[in-house]
Amino acid sequence: MAEDGYTRIDNPMEIETLLETLSEPGGASLQFGEQGEPMPVLLAGLEAGEALELDISAVSEIAGELRGGKAFRLLGQAHGKLVRTPEMTMEHCRQDDGRLLCRCAYPHRLEVLQRRDTFRARLRLGMEVSAVLRDAEGNRAQGDLKDLSLEGCRLELPLSATNLLAEAPLPLDIALCFPDGTHFQARGRARHRRADTERQTLTAGFQFEGHGPEQERRLWYFVREIEQEAARHIEGGEATRPPSPLFQGPAGAEPKVGRRGAQGYATPMTRRLAHVAGYLDTQLLELREGGEIDGVQLSRHADRLLRLHEEDREGLLFACDALYGESWLVGHGLGVAVRLLDLVGRDSVPQELRKALVASAMVHDLGKALLPDDVWRSAMPDDGGSPELHEHVALLEARMGGCQWLSTAVFTSVVRRISERLDGSGYPAGVTGEVLGELERAAAVVDAVDTLRRPLGERPAWRVGAIYRYLLGREQAFDSRWVKRYIRRFGLYPIGTLVRFDGGQLAWVQGLDDDGRPSRVQLAGGVESSGEGLHTVLGDKALEGEVLKGEVTRRLGEPREEVRVAKVATEAADIPN
Template structure:
């Protein structure tokens, strides 16, 4: 042992590390340890409870054998204990040799705070070592991360409510074999000696609790205090586990599987993989089946996946509306499937670009050129999807951002060079993206979007604009409608003319503090008065019900 900071851990109780200072070292004779900063442990020391010390040497953690207090020294408000020099110590290396994995039922909550992200990502700890940890994350969270990304902090919260934060960076992000969950490998950065000792304590306690839960015979081990949660915490967790009704019902549950695919695909793309042919085909088939079963329920379910990123929400909405329009125009089944599949992945190339290009309010000419690369980036990854019609991919992905007047990208094609699917996709893409907020611009109302498309007939095919409006209406299914009496209601169903005939009233703008929960349909809608417009739900902090 050397003079300097160390941790004192009792052999009994929870074994938590207490910060102390090794003051004097008389080789092979005695150690003097200052406990002035942690006087709450003095009674335990005076009772003779055995303890050991943890410290650092040459990048490794050293733990001593069990020690006892031999002498007390107090002067100038400093309190020291003297113990025999340890005759043995364990040298513990830093990395993989001491990776502790958590068994089922051992829950450690993890919160990742990433620069540039307003909302932290929540996950659970998979394993912990002195050098880093593996975090199990929802696919939506993993899709927002990139390898080598610096994390502002990673917070570990144990069941006994003990928590601490560590600086780290992401080393890798992967999905599991079933594409149902993701794992992020994080490496700790510049940990202080005291923090390293705390991490080592947690590693030991995880190993101890894991061994205890695996024992089937013999004398059971004492449970780790880190994994003993207060009763009220257990009750809260039980309440949270109770199933909550999913907005959008069973259709939204099945649609979530498609969203999971898109998030997992983004993770794979960021790792250099190609678009997965089988998974894309299955997800497309899911959308086709859901449309056949209940077209309007599918349109509403698209609006219900509000926990997904803007990119995933947009991809789903465009795919479903291209499917709906394509069905209405009688596209052959194989060609329709290719259209829907291409619409699903048409914007995923943006996930391969620097985050700043998607967050900055204004972009330079060079940045605009770099942003336009997203089209080619995703088309390059379609090589394994040999069932995908190349002509459809060229139109739905390659030409989605082209305009009739030649002002689009990536090729600046003009009217005569843009075939039917490209014109259709341009309208569907813009009609959705403009109803969503982006840096420097609030979401537009549906009327404003339609007005924009009509007044830019030089850029958008007027025939497809009219077809879109006739198909989806001035208050599309899944939009938040404002009525003359001040009611705000989610549009859930349309009549044969494309007008709302079933809504769910959630608020009246004249009494905004009072939330409502009132489904209305048919003639009962008359009490709301005339439909005035659709509004941005974020303004009222409302989500579909």
């Protein structure tokens, strides 16, 4: 048996029977190399034991490569099996009555693989394929491909796609776009769907309709490439296995479509941060399905976050608050990572330790995804939580086997001890201040502030001033030196907050002066009052007002109060075709 699961066939009669099946219209494809996409050809002539004649008129542009001796295989399906020849070369090509015919030697063996119609190739962490769903009236939704088979696919869509699936005449048009630019279109009927209100997603399974030989050939190619690319990630064999060309997009390119690519974001930096959020969201789902933290992907996205901070720290701090539509654990992981880096990860800290700090903070709470929601959604930062809550630290650590590059000291401070308290009331070990170093003391403050700034369960988000008073009043648990350092660093009105000034104007804080006072703000647009002190922010419409620099108090007066907000996602206006 070959390495990729094919079985060798040497029997001459069986070979001839299989080749005759491939000679039917639409039965054969030609492929260059292991990674090439199959191209339609016609097996026009068969001389048993002597030669094959191929009609390549449909792909005449490859004649030059064939004449030059480039090796190829023939592929096809016969009797429920996938069939391929060994690599061959053309002997000569000729024109005949408008057709381009090429002759090659007869294969004296074939390789077959039992076709698995129902096998679903699942995309793994780091593999992104965008999907666009359209109905007959032009309504559409953009999402991400999660798995693919010869019979159908599973897509993850924004929750707003519920209306499209409920109201559109079925079947729907499905377009898949791979990172290298390859497109595939089919029609499919939704068979099942499941909503996740926390993540604001809808997962839907589709069954393809209108199968033809060409569609099946392309689908099998995609299924095989997804499966092989996934094997690289599962086995950690990225350095040894050749990558699939389907997943080789432009270096450093951000996704243009997909669930996040279709959303409108307040700033370009927020859109870039959403790509890191997408990684964390997928990693969270991998954990729930029994997987581990992917050390390679964690490393890549920690580097990405460091670069964003180096490019524009204020823009990144604002993006942490402007990001919406993500689950609580994803937003919290990013918020802690960025602010802890900004608080303690200064230029004097070596790059490898800054990277370990960011990586550890990004994933520090993902173990909670393995617990029942009611266990962790009601916990306050200083109540110690239940014994069941404490388990999330060990649950995460057991899934970190592929992250040996992480500094053990940093991981201990940011993951194992971020919930420890000076008086021993924290968890999981209940250690006291004599044991806790500076990094874990700082991390505990950053974690507590970010936790309280985000609504969780039935608890609404707290205003920053109330959080500061809360922590300063609990110096037995939180190091007051680090609480005060946090306040000095991020101010009473941190970057990203919505503030009402003396003149009554609402504005977003985008920059602070050396005294922690707003020095750059943008007048608020896309904000609606609920009449109960809570304002709704409409996604990318939030930043439509004038930007004021250095003249904030002269124009607007002194800042009066922070305004509580709820964020609502909007769809981008420039959804690509």
